Amino acid sequence: MATGNAEATKARILEAARDEFSAHGIAGARVDRIAKAAGCNKNLLYIYFQSKETLFATVLEQNLRRVYDELRFTPDDLPGYAARVFDFSMAEPGLMRLMAWAGLEQETGAVALRNAAQSAKVSAMEAAAREADGPGARFAPEFLLTAILALATAWSAASPFGPRLSPGLATDPATLRMQIADAVASITGAPRTGP
Amino acid sequence: MATGNAEATKARILEAARDEFSAHGIAGARVDRIAKAAGCNKNLLYIYFQSKETLFATVLEQNLRRVYDELRFTPDDLPGYAARVFDFSMAEPGLMRLMAWAGLEQETGAVALRNAAQSAKVSAMEAAAREADGPGARFAPEFLLTAILALATAWSAASPFGPRLSPGLATDPATLRMQIADAVASITGAPRTGP
DNA sequence: TGTCGCCATCTAACCGGTTAGTCAACGCTA
C-alpha cells in the first residue's frame, strides 16, 4: 500500500466517508473513524480534501450525481418513475440518509445541482403535457414532482414515517412498489398498470 | 433570578433546547449555547435533566405529545386530516426538523409513542371503513397513513424536496394546502372538495 | 422581633477526554 495508488486511496476514503456521514451526519461523523475505515492516516483526508465539510460536500455531490445518472426521468410515465425512485431508495438506504442529513444541516453546496435537476424535470413534464394535449393536468408540474418524490421515498431509511413504525410487519417491497405506482397514477390521472 | 422559579427555569431550558436541537440536531447542538440562550448556568441542565441525550428525549417527547394533542385524526375525512397536518408542518418548522433529526439519529425513545399513535390511527381507519362498507378501499390503512403523512409534510422545512428547491417562487400555502387535500382525496377515493 | 440554620436554586470555575487539523520525516518508485 505504499505508492502509486493515490486514486484508489481517494476512492477508499470517499467510500468510508460515505458510510460514516450516512450513519452520523456531518456533526456526528468522526474523521478518525473515516481514516481508520479507509485504512489510511487521517492526514491524507486533509491532503486530498481540505476539511471535513469539503469531504462531505464531495461525497454528497458524487452520490447525488449518481442518482441523477441512474434514475431516468420519464415525464410520460410518472408511476413508473415513482416505482424506480422507490426501488432506488430501498436499494440505497445510506444514500437516502445522506441526502436527509444534507437537507437538515445547512448544506448549501448541492442545492444548485438539485435545482437544476428539478427544473429540467419540470420542463420535461410541461413539454410532455403540451404534446399529449389531454384535459389539462389537475396539478402543476412542481407540485406533482415533489409529491411523487415524497411518496416514493416515504418508506426509505431516511423517512420518519416509514420503516421505523412496525418494523416487523413491513409490507414486502414488491407490493409496496405497486401501491406507490398506483397511488401516483391516481394523482396524475395516468392509466393504472394494475387491474 | 435567585430562587423560587425552578419550574420557569426548566421551561426556559426546554424552549432553548428545542431551538438548539431543531437547528443543529443532537450531535451538533452545544450545551453551552442552550444554557446561554436559557439565561442560566450550564450545570442546571444537568441537575434538571441528566444529560444532553435525556434533554433531547424530553424535548422530543414533550413536542411529540403536543402534535398528537393538537392534530385530531379523522379517519372519515383523510383529505381534511392531510390539510391539517400540512398547516401544522408549516406553522411549526422547528418541530418538523426536530422529528427529522430524531429519525436520523438512532433516537429510540419516542418510537413507542409513535407506534401507539400509528396503530390507533390504523384501527380507526379500519373501523371507519367497516362502517361505511363501500367498494373496499384500494389501499391498506398502513399504506394510506404513511402516504398521507409523507404528502402532507413534503413541503415542510424538514423535507429535502420541498422548500429548498426554488425558494422564491414557492407556491402560496393556501393553494398548496388545497392541492394536497385534493391529491389525498384521489388516492383514498374520497369525494373531492373542489370542483 | 431578631437571627440562626436549612434547603432549594443557581453559579463560576474547572476537568479530562475527545476532535479537527498540522508537521516533519520516511520509504518506495522512477
Next chain:
DNA sequence: TAGCGTTGACTAACCGGTTAGATGGCGACA
C-alpha cells in the same frame, strides 16, 4: 536522487460533564 504517497506523533481548542460554593427566602426558636 527527486518527489509523490504515506505515516506517527503532536497540539490547540472544544465540549460534555462535575465540583465546590454563593445567594436568598423561610420557618423555628428565644
